[in-house]
Amino acid sequence: MAHEFEFGENWASIYEQFTSVRGRVAEAAETAAFLERYARGGSAFELGIGDGRVAVPLSERDVRVEGIDNSESMLKLLAKRTDQIKAWKEDIADFRSEQRYDLVYCVYSTFTLLFTRDAQVACLRCAAEALDSEGILVLELGVPALDGFIRGQRTSTLFVDHDNTILNSDVHDPLNQTLVSTLLWFSATSMTRTPHRTRYVYHQELDSMAECAGLELAERWGSWTRSAFTDSCKRHISVYRRKGLRSRRTFEGAEDG
Structure with missing residues (x-):
């Protein structure tokens, strides 16, 4: 896994x-x-x-x-x-x-x-x-780009069309300069959740x-x-x-x- x-x-x-x-x-x-x-x-x-x-x-x-x-x-x-x-x-x-x-x-x-x-x-x-x-x-x-966080969390819209809505949710750790991000992709037939972490x-x-x-x-x-x-x-x-x-x-x- x-x-x-x-x-x-x-x-x-x-x-x-x-x-x-x-x-x-x-x-x-x-x-x-x-x-x-x-x-x-x-x-x-x-x-x-x-x-x-x-x-x-x-x-x-x-x-x-x-x-x-x-x-x-x-x-x-x-x-x-x-x-x-x-x-x-x-x-x-x-x-x-x-x-x-x-x-x-x-x-x-x-x-x-x-x-x-x-x-x-x-x-x-x-x-x-x-x-x-x-x-x-x-x-x-x-x-x-660290604007828009409220209590260390932020959700933003990355893309929208007739068939797709892509959102991104971030959790910010300023001490370690890290973001734990989760991409949420909603399409006409499915929803995909894809996490990743960056510094x-x-x-x-x-x-x-x-x-x-x-x-x-x-x-x-x-x-x-x-x-x-x-x-x-x-x-x-x-x-x-x-x-x-x-x-x-x-x-x-x-x-x-």
Whole structure:
């Protein structure tokens, strides 16, 4: 029996439909175009590869993509979608790779599914070790939105159409920066309850944790189309390199945009 908060095992049956209604399938091409700049036709490694929403279009841009996920169910979805991407089951907070990659990336706030600071720092260290000498790490995280809580609880509406109503209920633990969230999906014929737990991270803390892993911030954007990161953004795309290394891939990519 899957643990109550194991994201992949709980979400696999609805993941493709959920990411579609949330607009994430439609933006996968933009994500792949952004990431391609840093892989430059070389190799990329995805942390939490899931069903290949991003990995597949990136691989179609002549990038050799590999990845890991801790969910057998998600990896099965990927295998049904393509046999061109090597992926295996492993924990993104505790992995080793003999291969070194031009690009390591983790998208859609998958990083926050590691719900302790120690696990998040461990993930960054593993990612840094998997980079080649001029490799780049790209992380997509949501900006914590903590308004609307009453006595530590909040319920919000994520999506409504003629056939579906999707609600999200959060319980906030500010001392540990964690949210225990439950997605409630009501359709014409069924109701799905899907829990998960996350540890939110502000971008300043992320930079500090990256520094512990021997990385430094090179760029930060507000979207995959390279809009500026401002105080009104709901997410950020953060690009890291090894400390003290001015990577040509980073700055040439920025100038091209």
